[in-house]
Amino acid sequence: MTFEVPAHRPHVAKPAGRIRQKNEQAIIQAAEDEFARHGFKGTSMNTIALKAGLPKANLHYYFTNKLGLYVAVLSNIIELWDSTFNALSADDDPAVALAHYIRAKMEFSRRNPQASRIFAMEIISGGHCLSDYFSQDYREWFKGRAAVFQHWIDSGKIDPVDPVHLIFLLWGSTQHYADFATQICQVTGRSRLTKQDMEDASNNLIHIILKGCGLTPPN
Amino acid sequence: MTFEVPAHRPHVAKPAGRIRQKNEQAIIQAAEDEFARHGFKGTSMNTIALKAGLPKANLHYYFTNKLGLYVAVLSNIIELWDSTFNALSADDDPAVALAHYIRAKMEFSRRNPQASRIFAMEIISGGHCLSDYFSQDYREWFKGRAAVFQHWIDSGKIDPVDPVHLIFLLWGSTQHYADFATQICQVTGRSRLTKQDMEDASNNLIHIILKGCGLTPPN
């Protein structure tokens, strides 16, 4: 009995791989748009397919099902989400670190408003798709982050505020500019939030929050 | 040819009216639950009907169509929404007025988390159903509200912060506790936000925001 040896195939960049990459990218992009606007249940695969310029059967080829696609989009977002927050360290000067964090979070809201909105919709909807993300590890990670603020408090660098609620203040006040951009534009009569608008907003937040914690804004 | 005269019917409280009131209430209640969880597109009339304990044809009897029901729910919410904000007056002591407003807004978030979430979802989705609400009048109203803060600034009562962004800070930081309650519970390991949690949060916000505006919290 003999075994066939596979014929030699010269190593070329598989065209399939490039098409896959391009299509997956187009699908994720289109899916972000739709999920940000209508949430998970409110979004249809058909609409995503149309927006991506592909037959809808292809979506099921690349992403087994609708939930798979949604989780892929969410994961894409979560990866970016916490990195800025992780940059905060107990050794930092609180004023510099907080000002930097607020600017970074606002810049993230400006550049990825859809990511912020998908996350917001998922949380508002109960966050069941993020149950893996919200694990015991996540709680430990959060405790560690809050400990940074507690250290600043214990060493008298900032006012004895509640570290946990300070974090929610930072998150809520910055994400508001991505999630509620529609309302902000309506009340201010703007068509969109410019980079300058976001810098004004950042400066305002930095002034109030830092001073509110007993700090003087840097520079 | 004779015309029949309708037989006399003694005036009794129409059972129809009471049934209508009871059913409409049950439908709106169920609709709030579903819209808060899945947004407009993601909610089905069938699910609302099941939750309300009524055949789904009844929903179309009481509320012409799905959009009509949604708008009814939204209007219910909007009515409550701005009243607390209207209470702020240029003549008030800023510290007292701001502290009172923050507490009122947080209490609203605690008692009507679903209302806040439906509003949030609608805004994130583009707010097209609120185009009537976001009229020229609304912009004028908002300007008038911002003028209160500007007056406090001009008379040297609070720091020269940006009044418009201060409003967004107040809105964002308080609504966060309704809209992101799921995330807050997950990271803090709680099953729900208690009244005490919300009071702690209020006190923290009052400390930071008032001090950040150059004010001393009252009492």
Next chain:
DNA sequence: GTCTATACGTTGATAGAC
């Protein structure tokens, strides 16, 4: 006023030709 039965489009998903 109320509810059963049903019309008819859209949904997520798949089978199978190319």
Next chain:
DNA sequence: GTCTATCAACGTATAGAC
């Protein structure tokens, strides 16, 4: 790998019996 054709389930909405 890709796409056309199709399915069963579910969507909103209504007609008409009670």
